[in-house]
Amino acid sequence: MTGKTLRALMGASAMTALAAPVMAETLTIATVNNGDMIRMQQMTAPFTEANPDIELEWVTLEENILRERVTTDIATNGGQYDVLTIGTYEVPIWAKQEWLAPLEMPAEYDVDDLLPAVREALSVDGTLYAAPFYGESAMVMYRTDLVEAAGVEMPDSPTWDDIKAAAEAMTDKDAEIYGICLRGKPGWGENMAMLTAMANSYGARWFDTDWQPQFDSEEWKTALTDYLDLMNNYGPPGASSNGFNENLSLFQQGKCGMWIDATVAASFVTDPEDSTVADSVGFAQFPNKDGVDNHGNWLWAWSLAIPASSQQQDAAKKFVAWATGKEYTAAVAEAEGWRAAPPGTRTSLYENAEYQEAAPFAEMTLKSMNAANTQKSSVQDIPYTGGQFVAIPEFQGIGTAVGQTFSAALAGQMSADDALNAAQSNVTREMTRAGYIK
Amino acid sequence: MARAVKTRTRIGYSIAAWTVALIIFFPILYTVITSFKSEQEAIAGFDLIPSLTLESYKAVQTQNDYFRPFVNSVILALGSTVLALIVAIPAAWAMAFSPTKRTKDILMWMLSTKMMPAVAVLVPIYLIFLRTGLMDTRTGLVIILMLMNLPIVIWMLYTYFREIPGEILEAARMDGASLRDEIVHVLTPMAIPGIASTMLLNVILAWNEAFWTIQLTTTNAAPLSAFIASFSSPQGLFWAKLSAASTMAIAPILIMGWFSQKQLVRGLTFGAVK
Numbered sequence: 001m002t003g004k005t006l007r008a009l010m011g012a013s014a015m016t017a018l019a020a021p022v023m024a025e026t027l028t029i030a031t032v033n034n035g036d037m038i039r040m041q042q043m044t045a046p047f048t049e050a051n052p053d054i055e056l057e058w059v060t061l062e063e064n065i066l067r068e069r070v071t072t073d074i075a076t077n078g079g080q081y082d083v084l085t086i087g088t089y090e091v092p093i094w095a096k097q098e099w100l101a102p103l104e105m106p107a108e109y110d111v112d113d114l115l116p117a118v119r120e121a122l123s124v125d126g127t128l129y130a131a132p133f134y135g136e137s138a139m140v141m142y143r144t145d146l147v148e149a150a151g152v153e154m155p156d157s158p159t160w161d162d163i164k165a166a167a168e169a170m171t172d173k174d175a176e177i178y179g180i181c182l183r184g185k186p187g188w189g190e191n192m193a194m195l196t197a198m199a200n201s202y203g204a205r206w207f208d209t210d211w212q213p214q215f216d217s218e219e220w221k222t223a224l225t226d227y228l229d230l231m232n233n234y235g236p237p238g239a240s241s242n243g244f245n246e247n248l249s250l251f252q253q254g255k256c257g258m259w260i261d262a263t264v265a266a267s268f269v270t271d272p273e274d275s276t277v278a279d280s281v282g283f284a285q286f287p288n289k290d291g292v293d294n295h296g297n298w299l300w301a302w303s304l305a306i307p308a309s310s311q312q313q314d315a316a317k318k319f320v321a322w323a324t325g326k327e328y329t330a331a332v333a334e335a336e337g338w339r340a341a342p343p344g345t346r347t348s349l350y351e352n353a354e355y356q357e358a359a360p361f362a363e364m365t366l367k368s369m370n371a372a373n374t375q376k377s378s379v380q381d382i383p384y385t386g387g388q389f390v391a392i393p394e395f396q397g398i399g400t401a402v403g404q405t406f407s408a409a410l411a412g413q414m415s416a417d418d419a420l421n422a423a424q425s426n427v428t429r430e431m432t433r434a435g436y437i438k
Numbered sequence: 439m440a441r442a443v444k445t446r447t448r449i450g451y452s453i454a455a456w457t458v459a460l461i462i463f464f465p466i467l468y469t470v471i472t473s474f475k476s477e478q479e480a481i482a483g484f485d486l487i488p489s490l491t492l493e494s495y496k497a498v499q500t501q502n503d504y505f506r507p508f509v510n511s512v513i514l515a516l517g518s519t520v521l522a523l524i525v526a527i528p529a530a531w532a533m534a535f536s537p538t539k540r541t542k543d544i545l546m547w548m549l550s551t552k553m554m555p556a557v558a559v560l561v562p563i564y565l566i567f568l569r570t571g572l573m574d575t576r577t578g579l580v581i582i583l584m585l586m587n588l589p590i591v592i593w594m595l596y597t598y599f600r601e602i603p604g605e606i607l608e609a610a611r612m613d614g615a616s617l618r619d620e621i622v623h624v625l626t627p628m629a630i631p632g633i634a635s636t637m638l639l640n641v642i643l644a645w646n647e648a649f650w651t652i653q654l655t656t657t658n659a660a661p662l663s664a665f666i667a668s669f670s671s672p673q674g675l676f677w678a679k680l681s682a683a684s685t686m687a688i689a690p691i692l693i694m695g696w697f698s699q700k701q702l703v704r705g706l707t708f709g710a711v712k
Binding site: 076078 | 561564573669670677
């Protein structure tokens with residue numbers, strides 16, 4: 001191309017860029033593709049009517065691509081996005097890098113109404129950096145009809161021994177009913193979310209206070225061995241490739257006696273349109289090992305944050321306050337019923353009698369969320385925060401690597417001991433390389 | 439006897455070719471089949487006969503605008519292809535008809551730029567795009583896609599041009615044709631089959647590009663690759679919708695490929711049997 005053409009092209013695009021701000025403010029919102037987020041995109045009319053000078057543009061991306069895109073943009077101070085959808089994993093890490101603008105919400109937003117565990121997970125040194133859109137913990141979802149038929153009981157706070165007994169009693173492989181379904185698909189946000197929470201409830205920890213990995217500990221060994229026993233004896237075939245979606249489908253088809261996973265799944269499995277077992281689902285708290293006071297500490301909240309690089313902080317803040325506020329919840333309830341209200345963010349929702357009636361899982365969801373402590377996820381001393389993950393930038397990489405090892409153990413390619421040894425040496429190497437282990 | 443063996447071999451080859459083609463095509467076929475299933479069926483397991491529902495297509499339509507990314511894809515694919523040809527034809531001409539000692543090295547060097555993973559230059563290019571205001575513009579993407587495919591375009595054209603006897607160009611020159619006339623009126627018409635297949639391949643490559651088109655766009659210039667990406671999700675059942683979005687995104691290029699397959703195959707095998 002000649003220099004002239006290039007200059008002309010550059011000039012043309014520079015003019016386009018200059019022309020844009022003259023019109024209404026446009027907020028570019030980066031979001032992930034899930035039911036609640038898509039519903040929000042279709043329900044923005046009240047906001048845009050009240051704020052005619054603000055236009056909304058949506059960029060929907062898969063979680064990992066979104067993370068990659070947004071990281072590049074923030075690190076180069078690109079300012080392409082005004083509102084980001086991120087989780088409890090990113091918020092503390094990014095806030096410490098000063099990538100996110102602190103959120104000071106107006107009085108009518110009622111910050112104190114946010115669930116304490118969620119608010120804490122989204123704050124650094126007492127300052128809120130992201131507003132929760134919907135939140136989840138983890139709990140046991142079980143088939144009340146199968147439990148009854150098998151003659152076992154499911155306590156509100158079961159131990160792992162209770163889970164094992166129930167799984168054994170409910171399993172009927174000839175009828176394609178498997179006592180328990182758990183995640184096995186490798187990934188830091190897939191099987192490692194489950195296994196980290198399970199390890200927490202066994203009293204295990206990822207690192208000691210000197211950042212030495214602890215996969216050689218007795219707690220991890222018991223946790224992984226029990227997980228493999230449960231899945232091999234009472235789990236569905238091919239469990240090492242089952243993630244959230246696969247287990248959801250199995251449970252909805254009536255093939256799982258129990259499923260321990262994110263609380264957000266409760267509204268899917270009790271939805272009569274999609275689930276064949278909608279009216280026979282019971283809920284119980286995430287199990288713990290007998291004598292260990294820890295219920296996994298699983299906590300996740302998809303949240304809206306404003307990058308420090310955004311040029312339209314005020315408009316962005318207005319939108320975040322609206323989308324995560326009480327008004328929006330009420331608008332969703334009016335349009336689609338209380339069951340569809342974004343769960344797990346506000347105390348007021350759980351105090352609402354209509355919601356309690358429409359959502360049979362409300363009470364257990366709230367109990368699970370309130371029990372989650374992301375500031376201290378293990379009963380032992382730890383140098384990190386985070387519940388079903390470790391909130392350090394390296395965790396995506398090491399979590400997924402360990403997840404692959406454990407998934408291989410579930411597929412029968414290696415023993416529990418070999419998997420733990422491999423995890424121990426891998427993580428030690430990565431943590432040394434990253435400078436945590438001196 | 440000899441004839442019998444020959445027929446049998448030919449049948450064998452046909453079966454083998456069909457099998458390979460079917461294996462290669464199967465993922466696309468299954469995507470299309472899945473797009474006509476309901477979300478429950480889509481995730482339930484392997485099943486080749488769907489209940490034929492259009493609900494995913496409907497959902498995709500209401501959730502996302504297909505038209506804007508489609509127009510962007512067309513502009514990016516055609517724009518980058520035309521731009522690449524404008525640059526590549528003179529370059530390939532120079533290397534094919536007046537080679538020097540270094541021509542082979544230059545060709546290798548061009549190809550070597552394709553050996554680096556794209557993500558390695560993401561941050562510098564991102565910064566350049568930000569500073570020059572090219573971020574999320576079709577102009578910027580046309581340039582980037584042109585640069586990405588340029589080495590392949592030059593290589594292909596170079597191979598075709600080499601097949602054309604240099605004497606013809608010489609004769610044109612003797613008759614007083616200028617350099618421009620020589621390239622535009624003599625060389626280009628003779629190399630049309632080669633140029634056409636290069637164009638087709640480049641359009642396909644640009645249409646399917648899914649790294650830069652996602653990394654360097656937000657909303658204005660986002661093509662169909664970004665449209666597909668917006669339906670991917672780890673939590674919730676979206677497989678049928680994702681398949682419907684993919685089917686809608688690949689349909690235009692698939693149809694184009696179907697109609698131009700003769701050209702494409704002829705161009706790709708051009709000069710292969712010597």
